Amino acid sequence: MLKSLDLRPFRGTALLGALPRPSIGTADPTGSVREILSRVKNEGDSALYDLTKRFDNVTLDHLQVGKDEMEAAFGRIDNALREALLAAKYSVVRVHEEELKLLAEHELIDNFGMRITYKTQPVDRAGCYVPGGVARYPSSVIMTASIAKVAGVREVVLCVPPQPDGTVDDATLAAAHICEVDYVFSIGGAQAIGAMAYGTESVPKVDVIVGPGNVYVSIAKREVSQVVGVPSSFAGPSEVVVVADESVPPKWSALDIAVQAEHGPNGLAWFITWNEEYAKAVEEELESYLDEASRKDHIASTLSTQGYSALVRNRDQAIEVANLIAPEHLELLYHDAGQDLDKVTNAGAVFVGPYGTAAYGDYVAGPSHVLPTYSTARFASVLGVSDFRKRMHFIEVTRDAVDQISWAAEEIAGAEGLEAHSDSIRVRRSEGELDEA
Numbered sequence: 001m002l003k004s005l006d007l008r009p010f011r012g013t014a015l016l017g018a019l020p021r022p023s024i025g026t027a028d029p030t031g032s033v034r035e036i037l038s039r040v041k042n043e044g045d046s047a048l049y050d051l052t053k054r055f056d057n058v059t060l061d062h063l064q065v066g067k068d069e070m071e072a073a074f075g076r077i078d079n080a081l082r083e084a085l086l087a088a089k090y091s092v093v094r095v096h097e098e099e100l101k102l103l104a105e106h107e108l109i110d111n112f113g114m115r116i117t118y119k120t121q122p123v124d125r126a127g128c129y130v131p132g133g134v135a136r137y138p139s140s141v142i143m144t145a146s147i148a149k150v151a152g153v154r155e156v157v158l159c160v161p162p163q164p165d166g167t168v169d170d171a172t173l174a175a176a177h178i179c180e181v182d183y184v185f186s187i188g189g190a191q192a193i194g195a196m197a198y199g200t201e202s203v204p205k206v207d208v209i210v211g212p213g214n215v216y217v218s219i220a221k222r223e224v225s226q227v228v229g230v231p232s233s234f235a236g237p238s239e240v241v242v243v244a245d246e247s248v249p250p251k252w253s254a255l256d257i258a259v260q261a262e263h264g265p266n267g268l269a270w271f272i273t274w275n276e277e278y279a280k281a282v283e284e285e286l287e288s289y290l291d292e293a294s295r296k297d298h299i300a301s302t303l304s305t306q307g308y309s310a311l312v313r314n315r316d317q318a319i320e321v322a323n324l325i326a327p328e329h330l331e332l333l334y335h336d337a338g339q340d341l342d343k344v345t346n347a348g349a350v351f352v353g354p355y356g357t358a359a360y361g362d363y364v365a366g367p368s369h370v371l372p373t374y375s376t377a378r379f380a381s382v383l384g385v386s387d388f389r390k391r392m393h394f395i396e397v398t399r400d401a402v403d404q405i406s407w408a409a410e411e412i413a414g415a416e417g418l419e420a421h422s423d424s425i426r427v428r429r430s431e432g433e434l435d436e437a
């Protein structure tokens with residue numbers, strides 16, 4: 001089921017060479033995504049109807065879902081789910097209100113008499129993509145839209161693929177109601193990303209697009225990043241690296257491999273250990289779980305392409321391998337894993353200790369479950385408040401600064417041959433103090 005790798009002999013750059021390369025699937029769909037985007041840009045709503053027929057096999061008679069329908073869905077879902085969605089939103093809002101405090105306006109420094117102040121402002125309108133091909137994701141509404149609202153975004157637009165009957169499922173609509181989403185459209189895939197990036201007759205153009213999705217969605221976001229803000233994470237098919245030893249029940253490790261694999265194709269699932277016997281026990285548990293699993297085909301699909309069981313020398317090498325993979329989720333389940341956190345340099349989210357299944361992060365821990373995949377955790381981060389806000393700085397130049405530092409600016413402007421630059425400074429330096437009005 002998992003492909004076995006013995007990484008114990010490899011060190012340094014040889015270790016990197018021994019790892020399989022990450023893959024987004026057999027054929028790169030960038031060409032067809034570009035075609036979809038260009039149709040949406042040129043034809044607007046009519047392309048959205050047509051592409052939804054083609055890729056979702058659904059004939060829509062309208063694109064937008066009304067706020068009354070969101071509220072009705074909130075009333076229809078069962079009580080336990082309503083409470084669970086509210087609890088998840090509460091947790092996410094709490095964490096992001098703390099993050100927002102870190103972005104508060106602050107004076108950075110008095111630099112040669114120039115006061116430098118930083119301030120952030122929300123974007124005006126954000127687009128949240130919520131996936132819906134091989135599963136339903138009301139949690140992704142909370143993990144995107146509620147964060148946009150905490151960030152102060154004025155309007156949130158949400159796109160989600162339609163169900164086969166053209167509707168959007170109640171749990172997703174209820175989550176949209178809870179998060180006070182302003183517009184919901186039943187459009188999925190690359191066409192939804194194009195609609196939010198360029199705007200159509202029905203879909204308002206947004207300033208930032210966030211949210212996870214399959215390879216078509218993730219590539220579409222990358223393609224429109226010239227005209228709209230898109231986080232640098234490639235929030236694509238789910239990934240997990242589970243590191244464990246005999247201190248963890250093998251069934252727990254096996255389930256955690258299956259958790260992210262059940263999202264569907266093109267994902268990645270690694271199991272890493274330094275105990276050969278334990279590796280066999282986990283593999284057996286995984287096989288017996290798969291016999292009964294309702295999403296067996298999805299799990300098998302990810303495991304058959306990027307499912308690995310790797311044997312390493314020790315926990316240090318396990319973390320070295322994890323850092324090279326840079327996975328979306330890293331689980332350090334073994335005893336005393338807290339001692340190793342400083343060694344982790346590349347991962348979207350890290351779960352620590354035997355209870356740390358990534359499923360807590362998927363739903364209730366508080367940080368967004370929209371995380372970097374496809375090795376982008378080398379440079380990208382979890383979705384957060386700052387993805388919906390722009391940073392500006394204010395430079396207040398005092399008379400004192402004119403006296404202190406003009407000489408350096410004039411000198412450099414002279415070297416660049418930019419006369420107006422140096423004149424604009426010289427005139428202030430030489431023409432003396434203005435009366436304070």
Ligand SMILES: NC(=O)c1ccc[n+]([C@@H]2O[C@H](COP(=O)([O-])OP(=O)(O)OC[C@H]3O[C@@H](n4cnc5c(N)ncnc54)[C@H](O)[C@@H]3O)[C@@H](O)[C@H]2O)c1
Pocket residue numbers: 032055056130131132133134135140161162187188189190212213214215216217234235236237238263264265267328369370371372373
């Ligand atoms: N990284 C993260 O933060 C994160 C979070 C949640 C989910 N996910 C991932 O999101 C993904 C969701 O994928 P999904 O497929 O269920 O839903 P999705 O909404 O991302 O994709 C469904 C859409 O894909 C389009 N599509 C399907 N086949 C196509 C084709 N051949 N050409 C062009 N477009 C096509 C359709 O329009 C459809 O509406 C999963 O891979 C899951 O692992 C990632």
Ligand SMILES: N[C@H](CO)Cc1c[nH]c[nH+]1
Pocket residue numbers: 137139140212237238239260263328362369370371
């Ligand atoms: N594991 C996904 C992120 O890769 C998020 C999610 C949503 N629902 C369940 N899981």
Ligand SMILES: [Zn+2]
Pocket residue numbers: 238259260263359362
């Ligand atoms: Zn998940």
